[in-house]
Amino acid sequence: MSSIESLLSDRVLKLKPSPTLAIDAKAKMLKAQGIDIVNLSAGEPDFDTPKHIKEAAIEAINQGFTKYTPVAGIVELREAICNKLKTDYDIEYSVEEIVVSTGGKQGLFNVIQAIVNPGDEVIIPVPYWVSYPPMVELAGGRPVYLQTYPEDNFSIDIDSLKKLITQKTKAIILNSPSNPTGAIYSEELLTEIAKLSIEKNFLIITDDIYDQIRFDGKSPYNCVSLVKESKDHVIIANGVSKTYAMTGWRIGYLAGPQPIIKAATKIQSQSTSNPNSIAQKAALSAFTGPQDCVKEMAKAFKERRDYIVNRLNNMENVSTTIPEGAFYVFPDFSKFYGKSVGDKKIEGSLSLADYLLEDAKIAAVPGVAFGDDHFIRFSFATDMENLKKGMDRLEAALKEIK
Numbered sequence: 101m102s103s104i105e106s107l108l109s110d111r112v113l114k115l116k117p118s119p120t121l122a123i124d125a126k127a128k129m130l131k132a133q134g135i136d137i138v139n140l141s142a143g144e145p146d147f148d149t150p151k152h153i154k155e156a157a158i159e160a161i162n163q164g165f166t167k168y169t170p171v172a173g174i175v176e177l178r179e180a181i182c183n184k185l186k187t188d189y190d191i192e193y194s195v196e197e198i199v200v201s202t203g204g205k206q207g208l209f210n211v212i213q214a215i216v217n218p219g220d221e222v223i224i225p226v227p228y229w230v231s232y233p234p235m236v237e238l239a240g241g242r243p244v245y246l247q248t249y250p251e252d253n254f255s256i257d258i259d260s261l262k263k264l265i266t267q268k269t270k271a272i273i274l275n276s277p278s279n280p281t282g283a284i285y286s287e288e289l290l291t292e293i294a295k296l297s298i299e300k301n302f303l304i305i306t307d308d309i310y311d312q313i314r315f316d317g318k319s320p321y322n323c324v325s326l327v328k329e330s331k332d333h334v335i336i337a338n339g340v341s342k343t344y345a346m347t348g349w350r351i352g353y354l355a356g357p358q359p360i361i362k363a364a365t366k367i368q369s370q371s372t373s374n375p376n377s378i379a380q381k382a383a384l385s386a387f388t389g390p391q392d393c394v395k396e397m398a399k400a401f402k403e404r405r406d407y408i409v410n411r412l413n414n415m416e417n418v419s420t421t422i423p424e425g426a427f428y429v430f431p432d433f434s435k436f437y438g439k440s441v442g443d444k445k446i447e448g449s450l451s452l453a454d455y456l457l458e459d460a461k462i463a464a465v466p467g468v469a470f471g472d473d474h475f476i477r478f479s480f481a482t483d484m485e486n487l488k489k490g491m492d493r494l495e496a497a498l499k500e501i502k
């Protein structure tokens with residue numbers, strides 16, 4: 101360790117670097133060299149932000165709405181979020197129960213900081229979104245992993261969950277539709293978990309960021325909408341990034357019991373202060389303006405989902421569950437592990453993703469980043485032409501593995 105490195109905090113030294121970064125850095129390097137990479141690793145809609153939302157931001161700038169706002173966000177936006185939760189979920193929130201943050205990610209980070217004490221346990225179903233474990237660890241907490249399986253469509257086995265609950269359990273993090281699997285938890289399961297949170301007195305963080313991208317035609321639901329009495333035990337995390345193709349604008353929110361929202365706001369007040377004023381006006385327009393754009397994007401994602409699932413299921417030694425929401429598919433490639441291609445040994449998801457990038461020129465995220473090495477995540481937030489090209493390349497590349 102160099103003398104400067106020795107000055108780094110224990111906290112950051114303990115933090116594991118993201119295994120996705122190596123692939124991402126390599127993809128960028130190859131692209132910069134002019135190599136035609138099919139990028140199926142993106143975690144964001146490929147659509148542009150709808151025009152009326154962009155115009156609201158331009159108007160905010162022109163009207164000089166460029167100063168600090170209340171830390172928790174402007175009241176109109178928090179009211180619009182309350183209305184949205186009422187319309188989408190039939191749940192009642194007051195403005196004091198909402199905090200707007202710099203993206204869904206900051207909301208999640210703040211709430212974890214607000215509730216987790218050193219030694220507290222937070223249950224995280226596997227496969228998980230990459231940031232949950234480091235967020236818990238940065239707060240001094242201990243992630244407790246709950247394995248889920250493709251045979252059960254990545255659902256949670258309630259008895260396995262019950263066995264993990266201890267005196268130290270502070271929370272469980274749920275993400276439905278899920279990144280990376282696209283799975284949606286059933287109403288029955290969420291009802292049971294909601295009741296369990298009351299009985300055992302732990303919190304549920306429900307990350308609903310993909311709630312509008314679902315392919316079953318059903319309205320979204322979560323633990324609070326299913327069990328109204330669980331409202332005090334549930335924190336909803338959501339935002340505009342995925343629903344309105346606004347990843348770069350950085351607006352997310354938390355809805356939950358007032359003491360927790362107040363605590364998360366306090367953390368925000370000592371770190372980033374209010375989220376960007378202009379982006380708040382854009383988010384207000386997103387929530388209050390026409391919603392057809394949301395349906396159109398979800399429809400396009402469904403067509404792409406159908407295409408990619410069909411292609412993957414027709415490839416030898418590949419199997420996949422059918423994503424019910426979000427824009428990712430998470431096929432099992434473990435039948436290729438232990439085999440070779442040329443002098444490359446395919447040991448697991450990292451070496452397979454590396455081979456796909458270097459030889460087939462497809463960028464995808466290895467499952468190990470999400471806590472499960474059997475899989476590789478492909479995003480279908482890209483156009484049909486790119487998807488077809490990616491799947492053609494994948495099919496050919498897999499045939500070379502012996």
Ligand SMILES: Cc1ncc(COP(=O)(O)O)c(C=O)c1O
Binds near residue numbers: 143205206275340350
């Ligand atoms: C499951 C999940 N939660 C939260 C987020 C954070 O979204 P945002 O861009 O609003 O910070 C993401 C983004 O990739 C995500 O996939």
